[in-house]
Amino acid sequence: MEHAQPYRPRARFLQRLHLAHPHGHAEFVAFSRHRLGIACAASHGLCHHILGQRSQIQTGYFVLLRDFHHSSTLSKTTPRWFPCPPPRIDAVLSRRSQTPPKLTCYRVLYLCEATVLISISTRHLFCFAILVASLIPAGAQQETIDPALRAKASAGDAQSEFLLGQAYALGKGAQQDYAQAALWLRRAADQGVAKAQLSLGLLYDHGEGVPQDEAQAAGWYRKAALQGNAEAQYNLGTFYERGIAVPQDYSQAADLYRRSAIQGNASAQFNLALFYDNGQGMARDFAQAAAWYRKAAEQGLPRAQFNLGSMYANGQGVLVNLPEAYFWLDLSASTWSGARQQQAIQARDTVAAHLSPSDLNAAQERAAKWLAAHQK
Numbered sequence: 393m394e395h396a397q398p399y400r401p402r403a404r405f406l407q408r409l410h411l412a413h414p415h416g417h418a419e420f421v422a423f424s425r426h427r428l429g430i431a432c433a434a435s436h437g438l439c440h441h442i443l444g445q446r447s448q449i450q451t452g453y454f455v456l457l458r459d460f461h462h463s464s465t466l467s468k469t470t471p472r473w474f475p476c477p478p479p480r481i482d483a484v485l486s487r488r489s490q491t492p493p494k495l496t497c498y499r500v501l502y503l504c505e506a507t508v509l510i511s512i513s514t515r516h517l518f519c520f521a522i523l524v525a526s527l528i529p530a531g532a533q534q535e536t537i538d539p540a541l542r543a544k545a546s547a548g549d550a551q552s553e554f555l556l557g558q559a560y561a562l563g564k565g566a567q568q569d570y571a572q573a574a575l576w577l578r579r580a581a582d583q584g585v586a587k588a589q590l591s592l593g594l595l596y597d598h599g600e601g602v603p604q605d606e607a608q609a610a611g612w613y614r615k616a617a618l619q620g621n622a623e624a625q626y627n628l629g630t631f632y633e634r635g636i637a638v639p640q641d642y643s644q645a646a647d648l649y650r651r652s653a654i655q656g657n658a659s660a661q662f663n664l665a666l667f668y669d670n671g672q673g674m675a676r677d678f679a680q681a682a683a684w685y686r687k688a689a690e691q692g693l694p695r696a697q698f699n700l701g702s703m704y705a706n707g708q709g710v711l712v713n714l715p716e717a718y719f720w721l722d723l724s725a726s727t728w729s730g731a732r733q734q735q736a737i738q739a740r741d742t743v744a745a746h747l748s749p750s751d752l753n754a755a756q757e758r759a760a761k762w763l764a765a766h767q768k
Contacts, residue, residue: 537565545576553580554588561591561601570601581612589616590624597627606637617648625652626660633663642673653684661688662696669699678709689720692766698724698736705743715755718743722759 537559544552557576560569574595580588593612596605610631616624629648632641646667652660665684668677682703688696701720704713718740725736744752 535566545579548579548583550580550583550585550588553577553583554585554591557588558591561595570595572601574601581615584619586616586619586621586624589613589619590621590627593624593627606631610637617651620651620655622652622655622657622660625649625655626657626663629660629663642667644673646673653687656691658688658691658693658696661685661691662693662699665696665699678703680709682709689723692727694724694727694732694736697721698728698732698739701743702739705739714743714747715751718747718752718755719759719762722756723762726759726763 537556541552541555545556553576557573557580559565560576561573562568566572574592577588577592577595581592589612593609593616595601596612597609598604602608610628613624613628613631617628625648629645629652630636631638632645632648634640646664649660649664649667653664661684665681665688667673668681668684670676682700685696685700685703689700697720701717701724703709704717704720706712721736721740721743725733725740728736747755
């Protein structure tokens with residue numbers, strides 16, 4: 393049986409041993425520097441020949457990472473084993489790459505999905521024998537993009553250019569490739585597709601596929617916002633609020649948040665409520681703040697739920713209503729985590745101390761029903 397060849401890093405990291413056995417053939421790849429071995433095996437028997445009888449079967453993903461040290465030009469190849477699917481691997485790696493200077497960031501060189509036998513020797517040497525493997529070199533995922541879509545995009549159809557760019561940006565139907573995403577999204581954006589303008593702005597905002605450029609991001613957000621795209625309006629609003637690539641202007645930020653909030657963007661609704669609450673870019677108006685907090689809270693935004701509950705507890709912009717305050721504070725406590733959750737729990741319990749048992753029970757039941765209906 394012919395086997396796919398593993399990725400081979402620099403020779404000094406690698407020792408290869410071709411095994412011939414009555415049960416089949418395998419190529420054994422030993423990363424001696426990291427005390428880990430891998431074998432592409434033809435049968436269970438060969439794996440037992442390699443590892444011995446004391447082993448267990450697991451399914452997961454073997455990944456070769458290139459470790460880049462920011463403090464120098466040195467890099468090394470590191471094997472890792474993950475029992476989770478590739479999207480979670482990507483999440484782990486993206487978190488690792490967001491490290492301060494002089495620490496290590498990682499890039500995937502090679503991904504191997506496999507069922508394996510794992511054996512741990514007395515010297516804690518891990519060996520992995522791949523029984524059933526689909527070897528997928530990074531960047532060589534089988535493409536399933538509709539050829540007709542690609543043909544239309546190549547012919548200049550704006551919507552097809554956008555869809556093709558999104559496919560590359562999200563890794564749907566093709567290996568995720570932000571550079572290709574930027575190429576196709578730019579073509580669609582230049583033709584006035586608002587969603588493409590937003591997506592291209594996001595790429596510039598995060599430096600994915602293009603050099604990070606907040607001025608470019610602001611420019612593309614503006615183009616999409618002028619066409620009424622709610623997310624672009626919200627993003628551009630945050631730029632004006634913080635003075636990113638544009639002069640800080642609370643009035644302009646408030647106007648953009650309002651336009652986005654009217655279209656139902658929960659984050660924009662919350663930010664607009666905050667502006668009313670604090671009197672930023674407009675006159676302070678607690679009633680308007682409470683109204684916009686409610687709209688965002690009803691969409692499940694914990695911080696809006698907390699602020700709305702606090703307003704009901706303190707009678708700001710609304711009449712004091714402790715059962716209502718408990719309801720919203722309980723929702724925020726149920727969906728937040730960490731220090732904010734503790735803050736919500738403390739506020740909720742303070743309100744609970746002033747409720748009758750019947751009112752408390754009714755508020756708790758209402759919160760439980762809301763959570764059951766909205767967390768499916």
